[in-house]
Amino acid sequence: MTRQPSQAPLDDALGRHREQLKQLFPLPPSRQAPSKVLRSAGITLLLALAVAALAWLNPTYKREHFATAVGERRAVLLNDGSRLLLDSATQVDIRWRLLSREVGLRAGQALFDVAPAVYRPFVVAAGLANVEVLGTLFNVRRLEHDEVRVTLARGQVKVEVPGAAQTPAVLMPGQQVDAIRGQLMPVAKVDASRAMAWKDDRIVFAQTPLGEAVALLRHYRTAPVRLDDPGLAALKVTGVFEAHKVDQLLDLLPSILPVAVLREQGGEVRIQRKPTGK
Structure with a gap:
């Protein structure tokens, strides 16, 4: 029977020369497992997509x-x-x-x-x-x-x-x-100070069409203000008035423009054209 050579002498020789062998045949640097690299890249991509989605949706x-x-x-x-x-x-x-x-x-x-x-x-x-x-x-x-x-x-x-x-x-x-x-x-x-005069409780009209002026005055009264004649809307109003005294301004309109101001029950105000000859 042929006897196999003992492995012990070979192991002893490798042990004695292990460091020299490492220097002659260095091992390649360790690399992250492909599955871990892919997992890390996937997480980064998901985070980027989430940030982009938030920016687009602007919640x-x-x-x-x-x-x-x-x-x-x-x-x-x-x-x-x-x-x-x-x-x-x-x-x-x-x-x-x-x-x-x-x-x-x-x-x-x-x-x-x-x-x-x-x-x-x-x-x-x-x-x-x-x-x-x-x-x-x-x-x-x-x-x-x-x-x-x-x-x-x-x-x-x-x-x-x-x-x-x-x-x-x-x-x-x-x-x-x-x-x-x-x-x-x-x-x-x-x-600009005229447009913002309301912050100081003032209303400033400078050649303002009556239709626009009335639309603004409506915001200062609970009861409505109506222009009965659409033709009156183009008449111009000029003056500085107190915002909390809108009714005084309405009472002054007939002395400023050719209009009549009628007050109804419940506080509603109707602005009509002043009759001819008055």
């Missing part, structure tokens, strides 16, 4: 609502340091989003003093118009029929009507723009 994490009654004025300090001053009969909804701050002006008018936040623009939606700003002082007023007026006192704002084939209007201080019937009107130069 709302908080909602607030503020309103004023007829004749009330209210100052609101927001969590980001922005300040709102709400005029009489005004309603705003605020949505705090991950990447933006959004205010919906449902009725009335408000003065916005916005705290800057480069990565979280402040957007006001009123009627069909959107106003976007990073930090500024501006006034937004809802007129009738979803029409909107934006007046800028400080900073810079962009006003646009989403879906309209128009270039957004970029306002500089002392400029104003109206959005009427889904279209932006030409930018006008104005005295």
